[in-house]
Amino acid sequence: MSGPLVLGIESSCDETGVGIVRGHELLANEVASSVEQHVRFGGVVPEVASRAHLEAMVPTLQRACATADIDLAEIDAVAVTAGPGLMGALVVGLAAAKAVAFALDKPLYGVNHLAGHVAVDLLEHGPLPEPCAALLVSGGHTSLLLVDDVTSQITELGSTVDDAAGEAYDKVARVLGLPYPGGPYIDKAATGNPKLVAFPRGLTARKDLVDHRFDFSFSGLKTAVARWVEARQRDGEDVPVADVAASFQEAVCDVLSAKAMDACRATGASILLIGGGVAANSRLRALLAERAGESAVTLRTPRPALCTDNGAMIAVLGAEIVSRGGRPSRMDIGADSSLPVSRILV
Ligand code: KG4
Numbered sequence: 001m002s003g004p005l006v007l008g009i010e011s012s013c014d015e016t017g018v019g020i021v022r023g024h025e026l027l028a029n030e031v032a033s034s035v036e037q038h039v040r041f042g043g044v045v046p047e048v049a050s051r052a053h054l055e056a057m058v059p060t061l062q063r064a065c066a067t068a069d070i071d072l073a074e075i076d077a078v079a080v081t082a083g084p085g086l087m088g089a090l091v092v093g094l095a096a097a098k099a100v101a102f103a104l105d106k107p108l109y110g111v112n113h114l115a116g117h118v119a120v121d122l123l124e125h126g127p128l129p130e131p132c133a134a135l136l137v138s139g140g141h142t143s144l145l146l147v148d149d150v151t152s153q154i155t156e157l158g159s160t161v162d163d164a165a166g167e168a169y170d171k172v173a174r175v176l177g178l179p180y181p182g183g184p185y186i187d188k189a190a191t192g193n194p195k196l197v198a199f200p201r202g203l204t205a206r207k208d209l210v211d212h213r214f215d216f217s218f219s220g221l222k223t224a225v226a227r228w229v230e231a232r233q234r235d236g237e238d239v240p241v242a243d244v245a246a247s248f249q250e251a252v253c254d255v256l257s258a259k260a261m262d263a264c265r266a267t268g269a270s271i272l273l274i275g276g277g278v279a280a281n282s283r284l285r286a287l288l289a290e291r292a293g294e295s296a297v298t299l300r301t302p303r304p305a306l307c308t309d310n311g312a313m314i315a316v317l318g319a320e321i322v323s324r325g326g327r328p329s330r331m332d333i334g335a336d337s338s339l340p341v342s343r344i345l346v
């Protein structure tokens with residue numbers, strides 16, 4: 001295996017990720033999560049996340065070098081998430097990346113977090129057939145993308161107009177009395193009847209498809225679940241958690257997979273890549289596999305540890321940019337909490 005040896009640093013949300021790759025080869029992927037510190041708040045608290053990044057950054061960096069069995073001085077370049085994400089969290093990763101690049105006199109590449117989620121597939125399945133479509137679903141984002149060149153040309157076809165898919169899972173879990181983060185718990189609890197309640201499928205009505213064909217909305221669904229549960233409780237009845245979880249999950253996964261397939265049809269993409277924490281969902285995977293099979297679309301799913309936020313995805317995106325001759329970033333780049341996916345390299 002060959003290619004540039006690249007260090008990648010990710011700190012956009014609650015995971016401090018440091019990855020090391022050589023070209024498309026994964027050498028280390030160390031992640032320190034502050035999720036435990038957010039449990040009692042039922043969501044990520046930005047200030048808590050920033051402080052946790054500060055504490056975890058150096059030890060995580062050291063672990064990554066030990067795992068990859070390299071000396072930091074051997075790296076060819078440093079890649080770092082410049083956005084989108086939580087401002088205070090992003091600046092910790094950027095400061096660390098700049099310090100390493102400056103001290104070792106190596107080029108710095110400030111990159112887009114969403115493009116990283118797409119690029120991570122290079123580590124799993126090799127060169128990316130472009131163009132391809134990508135569905136990114138996590139606690140922070142829900143986006144449908146058309147990828148013409150993962151290093152320079154990504155178009156956002158649509159995104160959520162309110163809550164992210166993972167956020168809806170986390171909020172509904174709270175309503176059902178399940179722990180945070182709710183996604184995996186709802187996934188496990190959803191053993192009941194998915195047709196018990198016909199929860200709303202946001203932005204799928206004919207009139208919505210005109211302007212929002214590839215956009216998502218989960219806030220109406222979240223409210224519908226809460227109202228349904230409240231009505232049961234008011235009447236003194238038990239809440240059938242397995243059925244409500246299954247019905248909610250069906251509504252989310254039905255919309256995500258239908259719109260992803262529609263995007264493949266509309267763009268002619270024959271490959272659909274999925275990423276983000278919600279990509280670990282068993283029903284989403286099953287429904288996508290079923291519908292992709294019917295549409296002759298090939299589904300590419302990275303292993304769960306590469307689906308959630310990590311430094312390897314940033315490292316491999318950096319390596320790909322270096323290999324394709326991208327220019328390094330200036331040392332004075334700033335973090336951009338709402339960096340659009342069309343800006344892959346800052
Ligand atoms: O990518 P991620 O680790 O972090 C960011 O939000 O960026 O995603 C976390 C989200 C949480 O909302 C969590 O509830 C959701 O992914 N999640 C799941 C599953 N595993 C994690 N949602 C549904 N089903 C799952 N199995």
Ligand code: ZN
Pocket residue numbers: 113117138140276308309
């Ligand atoms: Zn992410």
